[in-house]
Amino acid sequence: MTxxxxxxxxxxxxxVTFASEAGPVRAARSLSYRVNRGEVLGIxxxxxxxxxxxxxxxxxxxxxxxxxxxxxxxxxxxxxxLEDRELSLLRGKRIAMIFQDPLSALTPVYTVGDQIAEAxxxxxxxxxxAARDRAIELLTLVGIPNPSRRVASFxxxxxxxxxxxxxxxxxxxxxxxxxxxxxxxxxxxxTVQAQILDLLQKAREVTGAAILLITHDLGVVAGIADRVGxxxxxxxxxxxxxxxxxxxxxxxxxxxxxxSLPRPDQGAHQxxxxxEGNPPSLVNLPAGCPFAPRCPLRIDKCTQQEPDLVxxxxxxxxxxxxxxxxxxxxxxxxxxxxxxxxxxxxxxSTRSERAPVLSVRDLVKEFPVLSGGVLRxxxxxxxxxxxxxxxxxxxxxxxxxxxxxxGKTSTxxxxxxxxxxxAGSVMVLGQDAATLTPQQRFRVxxxxxxxxxxxxxxxxxxxxxxxxxxxxxxxxxxxAPERARRVRELLALVGLQPEHADRYPQTFSGGQRQxxxxxxxxxxxxxxxxxxxxxxxxxxxxxxxxINLLERLKAELGLSYxxxxxxxxxxxxxxxxVAVMYLGRIVEIGxxxxxxxxxxxxxxxxxxxxxxxxxxRKERSRKRILLQGDLPSPLDPPxxxxxRPRCPRFANExxxxxxxxxxxxVALEARAGGAGHLDACHHSRPAPVL
Amino acid sequence: xxxxxxxxxxxxxxxxxxxRQRLALGGIAFLLVLFAAAYLSPLLTxxxxxxxxxxxxxxxxxxxHWFGTTQNGFDVFALTMRGMQKSLVIGLLGALISTGLxxxxxxxxxxxxxxxxxxxxxxxxLLLVLPGFLIISxxxxxxxxxxxxxFVLLLAAFQWMITARIVRGMTLSLKEREFVHAARFMGVPxxxxxxxxxxxxxxxxxxxxxxxxxxxLILSEVGLSFFGFGxxxxxxxxxxLIGDYSGSALSFPWQFYFPAGFLIxxxxxxxxxxxxxxxxxxxNAGGPAS
Numbered sequence: 001m002t003x004x005x006x007x008x009x010x011x012x013x014x015x016v017t018f019a020s021e022a023g024p025v026r027a028a029r030s031l032s033y034r035v036n037r038g039e040v041l042g043i044x045x046x047x048x049x050x051x052x053x054x055x056x057x058x059x060x061x062x063x064x065x066x067x068x069x070x071x072x073x074x075x076x077x078x079x080x081x082l083e084d085r086e087l088s089l090l091r092g093k094r095i096a097m098i099f100q101d102p103l104s105a106l107t108p109v110y111t112v113g114d115q116i117a118e119a120x121x122x123x124x125x126x127x128x129x130a131a132r133d134r135a136i137e138l139l140t141l142v143g144i145p146n147p148s149r150r151v152a153s154f155x156x157x158x159x160x161x162x163x164x165x166x167x168x169x170x171x172x173x174x175x176x177x178x179x180x181x182x183x184x185x186x187x188x189x190x191t192v193q194a195q196i197l198d199l200l201q202k203a204r205e206v207t208g209a210a211i212l213l214i215t216h217d218l219g220v221v222a223g224i225a226d227r228v229g230x231x232x233x234x235x236x237x238x239x240x241x242x243x244x245x246x247x248x249x250x251x252x253x254x255x256x257x258x259x260s261l262p263r264p265d266q267g268a269h270q271x272x273x274x275x276e277g278n279p280p281s282l283v284n285l286p287a288g289c290p291f292a293p294r295c296p297l298r299i300d301k302c303t304q305q306e307p308d309l310v311x312x313x314x315x316x317x318x319x320x321x322x323x324x325x326x327x328x329x330x331x332x333x334x335x336x337x338x339x340x341x342x343x344x345x346x347x348x349s350t351r352s353e354r355a356p357v358l359s360v361r362d363l364v365k366e367f368p369v370l371s372g373g374v375l376r377x378x379x380x381x382x383x384x385x386x387x388x389x390x391x392x393x394x395x396x397x398x399x400x401x402x403x404x405x406x407g408k409t410s411t412x413x414x415x416x417x418x419x420x421x422x423a424g425s426v427m428v429l430g431q432d433a434a435t436l437t438p439q440q441r442f443r444v445x446x447x448x449x450x451x452x453x454x455x456x457x458x459x460x461x462x463x464x465x466x467x468x469x470x471x472x473x474x475x476x477x478x479x480a481p482e483r484a485r486r487v488r489e490l491l492a493l494v495g496l497q498p499e500h501a502d503r504y505p506q507t508f509s510g511g512q513r514q515x516x517x518x519x520x521x522x523x524x525x526x527x528x529x530x531x532x533x534x535x536x537x538x539x540x541x542x543x544x545x546x547i548n549l550l551e552r553l554k555a556e557l558g559l560s561y562x563x564x565x566x567x568x569x570x571x572x573x574x575x576x577x578v579a580v581m582y583l584g585r586i587v588e589i590g591x592x593x594x595x596x597x598x599x600x601x602x603x604x605x606x607x608x609x610x611x612x613x614x615x616x617r618k619e620r621s622r623k624r625i626l627l628q629g630d631l632p633s634p635l636d637p638p639x640x641x642x643x644r645p646r647c648p649r650f651a652n653e654x655x656x657x658x659x660x661x662x663x664x665x666v667a668l669e670a671r672a673g674g675a676g677h678l679d680a681c682h683h684s685r686p687a688p689v690l
Numbered sequence: 691x692x693x694x695x696x697x698x699x700x701x702x703x704x705x706x707x708x709x710r711q712r713l714a715l716g717g718i719a720f721l722l723v724l725f726a727a728a729y730l731s732p733l734l735t736x737x738x739x740x741x742x743x744x745x746x747x748x749x750x751x752x753x754x755h756w757f758g759t760t761q762n763g764f765d766v767f768a769l770t771m772r773g774m775q776k777s778l779v780i781g782l783l784g785a786l787i788s789t790g791l792x793x794x795x796x797x798x799x800x801x802x803x804x805x806x807x808x809x810x811x812x813x814x815x816l817l818l819v820l821p822g823f824l825i826i827s828x829x830x831x832x833x834x835x836x837x838x839x840x841f842v843l844l845l846a847a848f849q850w851m852i853t854a855r856i857v858r859g860m861t862l863s864l865k866e867r868e869f870v871h872a873a874r875f876m877g878v879p880x881x882x883x884x885x886x887x888x889x890x891x892x893x894x895x896x897x898x899x900x901x902x903x904x905x906x907l908i909l910s911e912v913g914l915s916f917f918g919f920g921x922x923x924x925x926x927x928x929x930x931l932i933g934d935y936s937g938s939a940l941s942f943p944w945q946f947y948f949p950a951g952f953l954i955x956x957x958x959x960x961x962x963x964x965x966x967x968x969x970x971x972x973x974n975a976g977g978p979a980s
Contacts, residue, residue: 416875445877458868461973462890467700471886472876502703504973520872 006076007034008177008210009058014070014080016050016057016234022283028054029234030070032309035178040204040211042225042242044218044257046539048279050234051214055180059091060084075177093123096171096209100183102163106155112139112166113151119170138169141206142199145629159630161192165199172203179203180212185220189403189566191627194610197224198626216540218261219569219612222246223619227315230254233280233290236309240316242616248330250312250323253291255336260544262573264611265618265690267593270573273337274545278509289321296337297322351676354393355430357528357560358415358448362424363388365407365414369635382635384410386584387424389668392528397554397561399575399592401568401607405631407584408564412530415562416450429527446476449521453533455513459505465491465516466501472523490519494549511542515549522553530562535570547574568611572596580604583634583642586668590677598686600672601679602649609689625689641666641682654683700890707970714966720959724952728778731771739772740924741765748942758944760935769926770949776838776927777908778956783839784846785903792850793896796857797884801865811858814851822848823914830919838921845907845914853899860892893971901964905957928953 016028028050035041045051057068058079072079074095079087091097099105106115116138117131126134132151139147142165155163164184171179181200185193201224204211213225221228222242229239230253238251249255256275263270277294280286288303289295295302301321309319320326329336365385370376385407392398402408415426418441420434427433428444436444449472452458459468466487473483488498494515505513514534521529534550535543551574553559565571571578572592579589580603588601599605606625613619627646632638640663644650650662661682670677671684708714732738735756742763743755751758757766799810826844833840864870865888873883889896911921912929921927931949939946 413871416871442877445875448875450872450875452868452872454868458872460869460873460887460891462893462971463700463887464703471873471878475876475878475882506973517872520876524876 007073008037008075009035009212010071010073011054011058012071012073014054014057014068014072016053016062017067017069019065019067020283025282026285027066027234027282028057031234031236033229033236033239035210035212037177038204038208038210039226040213040224042213042215042221042228043231044215044221044228045231046216046279046541048282049231050282051231052182054231054234055182055212055214058180059095059097060087061097089123092119092170092176093174094176095178095180096174096176098164098167098171098179098181098184100186102160102167102187103155105167106163108155111152111154112158113153116151116166116170116173119173123174134173135169138173139166141172142166142169142203143195144169159192160188161195161630164188164192164196168196168199168203172207172209175207176209178212179207179209180214182214183216184213186215186217190568191403191606191610192630193220193612194624195626197612198624200224217612218246218257218540218614219619222614222616223612223622230257233285234282235290235319237291237320238318239309240312240318241314244314244316246614246616248316248327250316250318250326251291251320252295252297252322252326252336254318255326255330256294257540258614259337260541261614262544262547262569263613263615264569264572264596264608265613265615267572267596272544272548272573273335274543274548275337275541276545278511278542279539289319297325351393351396354395356391356393356427357396357429358392358562359427360391360411360415360424361389361427363411363414363421363426364423365410366422380635383584383637384634385414386637388581388584388586389424390579390586390589392560392562394527395554395558395560396577397563397575399571399578400562400564400581401566401571401578402581403566403607403631405583405634406581407634408581409532411581412450412532412562412564416448416530418444418448446524447527448530449524449526449528450530450532451514451517451521451534454537455510455517456505458517459513459520461505463504464501465503465505465508468505468516469501469520469523472520476524486523490523493522493553494519495545509542510538511546514538514546518546518549518553522557525557526559528560528562530564532564533566534563536565536567543570550574568596568608580607583631583637585642585680587643587681588673588677588679589668590673590679594674594677596690597688598673598677599689600677600684600686601643601681602647603643604679605687605689606648611690613690622689640664641680643681649681649683649685658683704970708966711966711969713962714969717959717962717966720955721963724774724956724959725778728771728774731768735765735767737765737768739764739768739926741768750942751944757948758942760945761942766945766948769931770928770952773926773928773931773949774952774956776921776925777911777929777953779839780842780845780911780927780929781904781908781956781960784842784849784907785900787843787846788849788903788907789853789896789900791846792853792899793857793889793892795850796854797861797888798881799854800858800861801880801884801888807858810854814854817848818851820848826914827919830914841911841914841919841921845910849903849907849910853895856895857892860895861888864888864891890971894968897964897968897971901957901960904960905953908953908956928956 012032014028014031018025018027031054043051056062058072068080070080113132113135116135120131120134136147136151139151144150144162144165185196188196215221225242228242228245229236232253238245238254245254259273260275262272275294280290289306292298292302307319307321309317311317326336363385364387366381366383368378369380369382371379388411390398400408414421418433425432425434428448431444469487469490470483473486487501491498491500496512496515535546538546554561563575575592578592578595579586582603588595588604599608606627609625625648629646632645638645644662650659666680666682668678668680671679672686673679743759744763746759747763748761749755749759755765757770759765795810799807829844870883870887873887908929911927912933915921915930921930928949935945
């Protein structure tokens with residue numbers, strides 16, 4: 001038997017290099033870390049930091065053109081250079097892997113039962129029937145309802161969260177000693193994420209396995225990890241116990257990441273400090289610290305010599321020449337990053353005095369459901385949006401939040417279309433979309449513009465940036481010289497250079513592209529900007545810059561925002577009011593502080609309790625409200641209160657008479673909340689969860 | 691105003707990028723040479739395409755007959771150049787018409803959907819099942835004696851349908867992209883969106899389609915001419931020459947290899963230009979950054 005005190009996994013000087021036309025890409029550079037038995041090590045980093053590549057390298061799962069050097073000792077055995085055949089004996093048996101996208105990680109043509117059974121039978125000599133029984137047992141363990149029936153289902157019959165549960169069942173099938181989880185919850189909604197993280201904890205308790213958790217989400221790490229490693233440009237720049245790294249960071253990058261992260265438990269008064277610049281390209285990395293160009297504490301030494309990971313106290317180590325300075329400033333309460341210039345709060349009249357920019361009343365959006373076959377007759381309709389009502393007043397930001405499938409995108413598309421809705425009304429600046437003539441509609445479009453989620457897809461790749469930003473101006477008849485002047489002005493407004501107009505979008509980074517999208521939306525000086533998840537595709541360190549830009553623009557130009565997001569922390573930071581959607585309806589709406597601090601609807605409470613907070617102590621002491629099951633199909637929504645089948649209050653807190661009430665429809669009105677705080681729950685009751 | 695002041699539009703950016711490509715410029719130069727040769731050849735040599743040299747039959751290339759002569763005593767150089775006049779026009783014009791039609795019909799059907807889509811897709815399917823060869827041969831007598839340019843139109847009219855279906859499919863996916871939504875929400879009319887956003891984003895497909903069409907049209911003209919439609923004797927095209935003399939490729943090779951060689955050169959030039967255009971349109975393509 002190996003020494004129980006010896007680390008389960010010890011990685012030393014792991015380096016991964018890919019050949020590319022531009023030169024060798026050094027995706028991971030002399031990584032060294034260890035994972036002890038039964039512990040959770042979180043590896044955090046932004047996209048391109050090498051966190052996934054280095055974890056794939058552990059089991060030699062990289063494409064053959066990757067060159068791996070260094071040493072990976074697992075249970076005292078060297079894995080680098082091991083034959084594929086021998087590694088296969090370890091993969092899935094001693095080391096299991098959970099991937100980010102549960103749909104592509106499962107084979108679509110086999111039932112999940114067969115796939116779990118295969119994972120068992122590859123490593124164990126058991127009969128098909130025994131493997132199947134074990135599969136059912138595992139599905140029960142990971143919380144799949146009706147496992148004996150669901151074992152014969154195909155992956156497409158499961159939701160994303162359920163598929164991830166199946167992946168976890170496969171991962172723990174052979175009692176592995178190490179589970180590598182690569183962004184296991186990134187593709188999932190926040191309430192499902194809470195379920196899966198809970199399940200991972202459970203899997204760890206059941207199997208005693210160590211978990212290597214790779215993620216970009218500091219909140220997830222704060223809650224689940226024992227130790228954490230921060231990666232930047234292919235290197236570990238800081239490692240240590242979670243509390244040390246979160247509360248006493250010694251590397252400016254870690255500090256910057258934490259400072260640029262909006263927190264759901266803090267409001268707009270939290271100043272976000274963006275990290276300037278972009279992560280370096282991994283080709284031809286310059287000498288010196290890769291973070292130096294973005295670091296406010298940079299000294300000459302930083303650009304000449306790359307710092308090594310130096311141990312500080314216990315397990316805490318950082319790769320920085322100036323960690324003592326970071327330490328000193330933290331102790332003295334000084335800022336390391338220049339504080340973002342605070343946006344001056346605009347003196348505003350009370351809400352009721354300001355004119356509504358957008359009023360949506362009982363909006364309905366239906367999609368036809370067609371029969372299969374040749375005729376494709378309409379057999380029903382899917383109500384993606386079912387009676388949504390809200391107002392946005394001048395200078396106000398309304399955050400529209402909800403999980404995927406709740407109808408928030410359908411809602412904004414319906415508003416932006418400016419077409420007569422199926423039912424209800426959309427009024428933009430007092431004009432009813434249903435009665436507009438085409439000329440009027442064209443004019444109204446000046447006042448309502450949109451910024452999309454994916455900064456790459458939102459810009460025509462075949463147009464130079466100048467033409468992209470100039471397009472709305474051209475469409476609305478602005479002459480060419482004036483247009484060129486305005487394009488330069490807009491580029492400056494969003495923090496880009498005038499000469500950027502001559503370049504194509506792909507030469508820009510994600511954050512810059514989003515700024516171009518914002519410049520285009522502002523070209524016509526709209527009154528209302530619809531922001532569809534404008535920062536969710538951006539890396540954490542870039543995100544803060546775009547959020548700050550949006551706040552500055554709002555104050556300078558007197559804009560109103562309809563801010564659609566699933567990230568509640570960002571909404572808390574930027575919104576004045578927030579509306580929570582569930583299954584095509586708004587279940588709660590009110591001032592952002594009010595809703596976050598005293599949510600009255602059980603869904604809002606569950607949603608808020610599921611949001612990870614990047615604060616380990618707080619995160620450990622929180623109690624999550626875990627919702628049962630998945631979002632019901634909007635094709636056949638539950639009668640009465642739509643949240644009833646998953647509602648913890650319905651299940652546990654109320655008597656039968658109260659439950660009867662839940663079978664009746666419920667309107668959005670002021671109940672237990674204060675003025676202007678509406679909810680749609682018969683048993684409305686505030687309960688702080690953050 | 692300095693140069694950096696006025697932002698560059700797409701048209702000038704694409705032109706600038708195209709002019710940077712040596713091979714494509716070479717292709718254009720070569721194509722111009724071919725045009726010049728084809729139309730100026732009567733001035734270059736004493737022999738005309740319909741003139742018989744009764745003193746030399748089936749002679750190999752010589753200083754008198756640069757490309758040799760045929761069995762009947764026609765000068766192969768004169769024939770080739772005369773044939774190239776026709777083939778250049780048939781190929782280039784036909785390809786432009788066919789690809790242009792495919793792009794417009796496919797994109798409009800895909801973008802606007804609804805009834806227009808039903809009608810246009812119906813038209814595409816109808817033309818796909820109609821035997822084009824038969825229709826052209828039935829219609830040919832009606833145009834007999836009139837300009838053979840009508841023949842180019844007819845050839846192109848039966849060439850575009852498959853591409854149109856591909857274009858329609860690509861449009862269906864492109865129109866759900868966010869930049870198209872963005873354009874729509876700023877009030878850009880549908881037809882402008884098609885020409886400004888949708889077609890440029892499938893430029894690679896269209897350019898490749900057009901270059902393939904050039905050679906394919908030149909060759910499909912051969913078949914028709916063989917049956918007595920299209921270019922009629924004593925007039926010739928590269929297609930008819932290749933068709934007529936392919937049998938003697940091994941015995942009296944000059945009759946076959948010169949027209950065939952020029953066809954290959956022509957297609958090569960078109961391909962070089964097409965590649966250059968594609969790279970100029972595609973911002974991802976390599977080359978010096980602008």
